Amino acid sequence: MIIQVRGLRKQYGDNVALQALDLEIEAGGVVGILGPNGAGKTTFVEIVEGLRDATSGSVSVLGMDPASQGPELRERLGVQLQKTALPTELTVREMLDLFAAFYTSALPTDSILQKINLLSQADQKADTLSGGQQQRLVVGIALIHDPEIVILDEPTTGLDPKARRDLHGVIRELREQGRTTILTTHYIEEAELLCDRVIMMRSGEIVADGTPFDLVGQSSESSTIWIHVDGDMDPAPMIAAGVEPLGQQGDHHKFATTDPTATILALGDMLRSQGLSLVDLRLKRPTLEDVYLELMGDVPADDDQAIDDGAGS
Amino acid sequence: MSTPLRGLGPLTRAYLLQSFRSRTAIFWNLVFPMVWLFLFGFIFYRGQPTLMMPGLLTITLISGSFFGVSYLMVSEREAGILRRYRVTPVSATTVVLANAIRALVTLTISVTAQATVGWLVFRYEVNGSLLLTAAIMLLGGAAFVPLGMFVGSVAEDMRSAPAISNLLFFPLVFGSGAAFPAFLLPGWIQSVMRIIPSSYLVEALQGVMIRGQGVMELIGPITVLLLTLVIGAWLNSRLFRWETTQPLDKRAVLTTVAVLLALFLAAAFLAPAFEMVTRPGS
Numbered sequence: 001m002i003i004q005v006r007g008l009r010k011q012y013g014d015n016v017a018l019q020a021l022d023l024e025i026e027a028g029g030v031v032g033i034l035g036p037n038g039a040g041k042t043t044f045v046e047i048v049e050g051l052r053d054a055t056s057g058s059v060s061v062l063g064m065d066p067a068s069q070g071p072e073l074r075e076r077l078g079v080q081l082q083k084t085a086l087p088t089e090l091t092v093r094e095m096l097d098l099f100a101a102f103y104t105s106a107l108p109t110d111s112i113l114q115k116i117n118l119l120s121q122a123d124q125k126a127d128t129l130s131g132g133q134q135q136r137l138v139v140g141i142a143l144i145h146d147p148e149i150v151i152l153d154e155p156t157t158g159l160d161p162k163a164r165r166d167l168h169g170v171i172r173e174l175r176e177q178g179r180t181t182i183l184t185t186h187y188i189e190e191a192e193l194l195c196d197r198v199i200m201m202r203s204g205e206i207v208a209d210g211t212p213f214d215l216v217g218q219s220s221e222s223s224t225i226w227i228h229v230d231g232d233m234d235p236a237p238m239i240a241a242g243v244e245p246l247g248q249q250g251d252h253h254k255f256a257t258t259d260p261t262a263t264i265l266a267l268g269d270m271l272r273s274q275g276l277s278l279v280d281l282r283l284k285r286p287t288l289e290d291v292y293l294e295l296m297g298d299v300p301a302d303d304d305q306a307i308d309d310g311a312g313s
Numbered sequence: 314m315s316t317p318l319r320g321l322g323p324l325t326r327a328y329l330l331q332s333f334r335s336r337t338a339i340f341w342n343l344v345f346p347m348v349w350l351f352l353f354g355f356i357f358y359r360g361q362p363t364l365m366m367p368g369l370l371t372i373t374l375i376s377g378s379f380f381g382v383s384y385l386m387v388s389e390r391e392a393g394i395l396r397r398y399r400v401t402p403v404s405a406t407t408v409v410l411a412n413a414i415r416a417l418v419t420l421t422i423s424v425t426a427q428a429t430v431g432w433l434v435f436r437y438e439v440n441g442s443l444l445l446t447a448a449i450m451l452l453g454g455a456a457f458v459p460l461g462m463f464v465g466s467v468a469e470d471m472r473s474a475p476a477i478s479n480l481l482f483f484p485l486v487f488g489s490g491a492a493f494p495a496f497l498l499p500g501w502i503q504s505v506m507r508i509i510p511s512s513y514l515v516e517a518l519q520g521v522m523i524r525g526q527g528v529m530e531l532i533g534p535i536t537v538l539l540l541t542l543v544i545g546a547w548l549n550s551r552l553f554r555w556e557t558t559q560p561l562d563k564r565a566v567l568t569t570v571a572v573l574l575a576l577f578l579a580a581a582f583l584a585p586a587f588e589m590v591t592r593p594g595s
Contacts, residue, residue, distance in 0.1 A: 049400055051556075071402040079400040085392035089334040090327060101323035102401040141397075 001060075002027040002149060002180050003048065008057035010043050010204075017043040018204040020057065025182070027148075030175050032195035033184040036296055039201040041184040042082055045151050048182075049079050062148065075104060078147030080138050082154045082184075086126050092137055093122040096144055103145035116140035116170060132163025139170055150174055151182045156190060168194060192288040200295055207295045212288050221286035221294060223260045226252040228280035229271060237273075241266040252280065260285070321407045328415035341381060342419050346373045346427040354435045357493070362435035367518035368491040369431070370424050370450060375485050375511055377420045378457035379464060379478045386412060386465030387474040390557060399555040409549050412465075413458050420454040440525035449521060449535070453514040456538045459545025460510070466552040467566060485511040507581030510573075513537040537580045544572055 003025040010018040018040045025031055033041045046052045047059055050066030050073060059066055064073045086095060093109060100106035113119045116136040121129060126137060135155060142150060152171070156164045164187075171194050174181045185191055191198050192212045200208040200215075208215055222244075228251045235245045235253060243263050246254040257263040260283055271278060332338040349372055358365035389395050398408060431437060439446060464481065468474035486492050489511035495503050506512050513534035520526040520534070528535070551565040 051396070051400065071404065074400060074402045077400075081393070081397060081400065083393055084397045085394050086397070087327060087331060087389075087394055089331040094327065094330065098320075098323050098327045099401060102320040102398075102403040104319075104402075 001025065002062060003182075004058075004060040005048075006058045008044075008047065008059060009055045010040070010047065010052065011055045016204055018047075018054075021204070021206065023199070023206065023209075025180065027180050028175075028178050029196035030171060030181045030183055030194050032191035032198045033182065033201060034186075034188060034191050034198060034292060035201035036186075038203070040204040041201055042153055043204075044201070045153050045182060045184060049077065049151060050074070075145065076148045078142035078145065078150040080142045080150075080152045080155055082157075084138065086134075086138070086141075088127060089125065091123050091125055092118055092129070095126055095137065096140060099141045100144050106145045107143070109144075112140045112144055115143065115173070117166065130163070132159050132166060135159060135163065135167060136170065139167065143174075147179070149180045149182070153184050154186065155183070157186060164190070188287075188289045188292050198288065200292060202296055208291065215291050216286055216288055219286040219291045219294060220258070221290040222256040222258045223263075223286060224284045225255045225257060225260065225263060225267070226280070226282040227255075227267060227278060228252045229276040230279055231274075231276045233271075233274060233276055235270075237270045238263075238266060252282075317404045317406050318410070319407065320401075320403050321411055324403070324407060324411040325414045328411055329418060332415060332419050338381075338419070342377070342423050343426055345376070346423045347430060349373065350427050350431050350434075354431065362431070362437035363440075363523060364494060365435075366428070366431060366437050366439075367515055367522050368493075370427065370518060371453065371489065371491040371511055371514050372486055373423050373427055374420055374450065374453050374457055374514065375482065375491070377423055378416065378454065378461035379482050379485075380461075380475075381419065382412065382416045382458055382461035383464035383468060383474050383478050384471070385415075386462060387468050387471055390465075390554065391470055393556075395555045405553045405555070406550065409462065409553050412462060413455075413549075416458045416461070417451070417454050420458070421451070424450055424454075439522050441521035441527065445521045445528060446518065449514070449517045449531075449538075452535065452538050452542070453517075456510070456514070456541040456545065459542065459549050462549050463545065463552065463569075466549065466554055467561065469557055484509055488512070490515045504581060508574075508577045510537075510541055510577060513541075513580065533580075533583070537576065540576055541573070544569060544576065 001024045003023070005021055005023040008018055008021040008023075009016070021040075021044065033044065035041050043052065047054050048061055048066055050070040053067050061073055062076055066073055087098070090098065092113070096109045096112055100109065110119070113122050116139060118129075118133060118136060118140065121133060126134065129137065139152065139155060142152070155171075156167055159167065168190070171181060171183065175194075175196075183191075183195065195212060198208070198210065198212050198215055199206055208218075210218070224246070226249065233253060235255075238245060238255060241263070243266065244256045246256055248254065255263065255267075264281075264283075332342070349369060353365045353369050354362060395408065460481070461478075464474065464477050468477050488506055488509040489495075490503075490506060491511055495506055495512070495515070498506075517531050517534040517538065520531045548565065548569040551562055551569075554561065
């Protein structure tokens with residue numbers, strides 16, 4: 001286990017940001033932490049980084065206690081903070097060189113520039129970069145010392161789709177290199193796309209944990225099936241089979257089901273008995289977003305941003 | 314293993330690059346001291362350039378230490394730049410020292426520019442050793458930079474930093490004999506002024522530049538400045554904050570303020586024995 005968390009609790013005054021969190025993370029792969037503002041994502045990663053102290057419970061990262069072994073741990077931990085600023089007036093290259101100097105060993109600056117695709121902007125001042133380029137630079141700084149664990153706190157928030165996709169490329173590369181990446185995000189499709197494991201948090205608790213595929217499988221949301229047939233179809237037998245017909249959409253009949261396999265078999269029987277053939281069949285499984293909304297449904301959006309801010313100071 | 318000072322050179326270099334490239338920094342470090350120089354030279358001290366220089370250089374050192382240093386520290390902390398440094402292995406000592414070195418370098422540039430232009434335009438005289446003059450200015454900067462950093466650590470944000478800096482700046486300038494000659498005032502007021510730390514810098518600079526005194530004659534004010542430097546440096550090691558959410562060590566603040574006050578009270582009491590209250594040239 002590269003990260004081990006036991007009974008982790010964090011309180012800001014009366015606000016409980018994390019309640020008795022238990023979690024183990026293995027080496028390798030991308031772990032996504034999803035949840036609304038105030039769910040405790042940032043509080044959690046900042047305790048792992050050693051930026052905040054836990055109220056109670058224990059955290060071990062690479063066998064070290066982040067609160068007391070910070071400098072040693074940070075040699076092996078690469079961090080992109082959600083709220084951060086870079087030193088002003090420095091060029092991209094100067095900035096990377098500066099951060100490289102803080103570590104016992106660092107990768108050559110040019111290799112990082114290449115990885116984050118900023119070679120041609122190397123001598124430009126960082127504040128003249130576009131939002132996407134700046135975010136790539138911030139991630140590049142997190143990678144300068146070739147860390148074993150990389151923690152990215154909402155790296156793609158506020159980026160345009162193109163910039164977001166560029167950053168996804170960087171994250172995929174981290175995974176190919178066998179690094180452990182922890183990614184907090186608001187974007188569910190991003191978690192679905194990039195993560196080997198998704199942890200959903202709500203009000204300081206873990207409410208779901210598994211591969212995106214497993215989580216979708218656990219959903220009680222129904223799948224939707226559309227069929228297009230070459231004649232008039234009587235959907236009554238499907239009702240008997242426990243499938244809910246949702247009427248017609250153009251040429252397609254639409255059904256909702258929680259058991260797509262059984263439904264498709266029943267559809268086949270029905271079509272054969274009515275002498276019809278299939279022109280088109282489409283199946284839409286519930287997405288991670290459906291699972292997410294199911295679990296978070298009643299949490300008001302932007303609930304208690306203060307907790308993630310660590311305010312209450 | 315992490316060494317406590319790793320990254321000091323590159324961080325200092327980065328800080329200096331920032332100062333040399335920033336228009337605001339250039340204004341405060343180079344243009345602002347010239348404004349004081351011409352204000353003093355053409356208006357307040359017309360025809361007495363030699364009397365003007367010790368106070369003028371002191372003002373430059375104080376304003377650079379307080380406004381320059383504290384603003385940069387607070388704004389870096391407020392923006393979250395220090396927080397970003399905190400998730401690297403860099404130590405607080407490295408960040409504090411790099412800030413201090415940056416401040417001393419920019420202060421050196423400010424006073425050198427002011428002294429050079431002042432000499433070219435007003436032709437003041439230095440009656441004592443030039444080397445000792447430079448050493449005292451450096452010591453003065455080293456004594457006041459930690460006090461400016463103290464403001465940087467205590468101030469919560471960029472709203473309170475100017476308030477605290479001004480609160481300290483005015484007594485340091487107007488209560489020390491830097492802004493106008495203290496020897497014009499009654500003796501007991503001059504004694505009271507010894508509570509103000511910058512009066513020792515004015516005293517030492519007047520000693521070497523106007524009265525032509527040597528180290529041994531100025532040992533009193535030099536000792537006070539050295540002690541201010543030591544206490545201030547200790548203070549910064551205790552008070553530095555990466556983030557405003559980190560609690561301020563109030564006991565350390567109170568202890569240091571008390572120790573500094575005791576130092577200046579003791580110095581004020583001993584001042585006559587150091588022959589520090591004397592009219593220049595007498």
